[in-house]
Amino acid sequence: MANHPPFRWDDLALLLQCQRAGTATAAAQQLGLDPATVSRRLTQLERDLGLVLFQRGRDGLVATAALQALLPSAEAAEAAVLSFAQAAGGVEVAVAGPVRLTMPPGVAESLLLPLLPKLRSRHPQLQLEIDASTAFVDLARREADLALRTRRPEHGDLVAIRLFQAKMAVMGAPHWAQSLPPMALRELPWLGWDRLFDHLPEARWLAAHAPESAVVLRSNSLPFQLAAARAGLGAVLCPEPHGRQVGLVPVSLLPHDAERVAALPVSDLWMVCHRAVREVPRVRAVWQFLVDEVAQLRAAGVL
Numbered sequence: 001m002a003n004h005p006p007f008r009w010d011d012l013a014l015l016l017q018c019q020r021a022g023t024a025t026a027a028a029q030q031l032g033l034d035p036a037t038v039s040r041r042l043t044q045l046e047r048d049l050g051l052v053l054f055q056r057g058r059d060g061l062v063a064t065a066a067l068q069a070l071l072p073s074a075e076a077a078e079a080a081v082l083s084f085a086q087a088a089g090g091v092e093v094a095v096a097g098p099v100r101l102t103m104p105p106g107v108a109e110s111l112l113l114p115l116l117p118k119l120r121s122r123h124p125q126l127q128l129e130i131d132a133s134t135a136f137v138d139l140a141r142r143e144a145d146l147a148l149r150t151r152r153p154e155h156g157d158l159v160a161i162r163l164f165q166a167k168m169a170v171m172g173a174p175h176w177a178q179s180l181p182p183m184a185l186r187e188l189p190w191l192g193w194d195r196l197f198d199h200l201p202e203a204r205w206l207a208a209h210a211p212e213s214a215v216v217l218r219s220n221s222l223p224f225q226l227a228a229a230r231a232g233l234g235a236v237l238c239p240e241p242h243g244r245q246v247g248l249v250p251v252s253l254l255p256h257d258a259e260r261v262a263a264l265p266v267s268d269l270w271m272v273c274h275r276a277v278r279e280v281p282r283v284r285a286v287w288q289f290l291v292d293e294v295a296q297l298r299a300a301g302v303l
Contacts, residue, residue: 009081011045013141015053016074018042019067020138020155023060030138071155078140079157082276095285096125103148106222106238107269108132110245112148115293123285134197134220139274145283146290147272157275163294165266166239168202171248176232178249185209185257189234194220201265202237209260239267 014031018038021027028035046053053070054061063071103112108130120126131137137144140156152160170188171177192215193203206215216234219225226246229236235251236243243249253261271290277283 011041011048012074012077014038014041015045015067016078016140017138018054018061019063019071020140021061021136026060026136030136030141030143075140075155075157079274079276082140082142082274094125095123095281097282098127098129099146099282099286100129100131100144101146101148101286102131102133102137102144104134104150104222105132106226106242107148109223110242111269111294112290115290118293119286119289122289123282126282126286128286139272142274142277145273145277145280146286149270149272150268152268152270153272158272159275159278160270160272161291163269163271163290164298165268166241167266168237168261168264169240169243170235170237170251170253170261171240171243172229172235172251173232174247174249177235177251180252182252182254183257184254185260186211186214188214188251189216190214191217191219191225191228191234191236193225194218196220205264206237209257237261 014027017027017030018024021030024038024042025035028038031038042054051066052064053067055064056062101112109132112130116128119128131144137147139145139147139153139158148163152162170185186209188210190206190210192206193200195218197203197220198207217225217228219228222238225236226238226243226248228234229243229248230246236248238248240250271287273283273287278287
C-alpha cells in the first residue's frame, strides 16, 4: 500500500468545491481563496494521491473516472464532518436562531415574502437570512440551510421535496393583453432573459419561437420582467400562478402557437436541504411551515 501524505479535510473541501463549481475561479470564490492558490493546491493534491482528478480545458475542470469513483466516499466524509460539527454545537431543542434560505428573486418576492409575517408570528425567535439570487449556493458546505430550486439536485447527501408544479404561460398586463386579437408568438413584443441566461429552458424556447428583433427588453431579473409586463411593455413567459399573483393575464394566441405553449414542460419548485441539518428544530420548523403553506395555496387554486 502506497504511503500518502496525511489527507486533510481542507483538501477534501477543495476537491469537492472544484468538482461542483466546474472552474478554479468559481471554486476560489466559494472558498475565499485566489484561483492560483486553488490550482496549486489541486495540483499538489493530485501528486499526493498519484491520481489525475480533473481534465483541464477551455470548459474548466472536468472530473476524470478516478474522481467519479472517489466522489461517493468524499461526499460521505463531508457529511460525517458536518454531522460532527452539528453534534459538537450541542443538541438544539428550541425553534430559535438563524435559518438561511436561498432562492431565485422571483420566488422570494412572490411566494416567500407574503408568508413571512405568519412564519415570524409562529416562531418569533427565528432569525431569517434570505439570499434572493440565482448564484450557486452549496448546501453541503452549509452556505444555506434551505434552498428553493427549480431543479431537483442530482448529487450530494441532500433531502428534497417538490412543493408544486405550475404550467407556463405567455402573459401581459390586462389593459394590454385584452386589447389584442389572437396573436402569433413571433408577432408579440417580448420581454426576455439577459444573454447570460441563454441556457434557461424559457430562454431557449423563446429563441426558437420568436425572432431576435421581437425581444424589446432583456433582464437578468424575473421580477423586473414581470414589472415591465405589468407596465404594458410586452409579453413574458412565466409560470402562470406567478404571473397572476402580480396582476398579469394570459395573452390570447393563435391555436397553433397556443399548442406550442401548452407543450412546454411544467415549472417545478423544489425545497432542498442537507440531510445533516434536516432535523435541526429551527430548520425543520421552516421546512414544515413552507410545506403546509404551499399545500394550502395549492388547495385554494393560487398555485
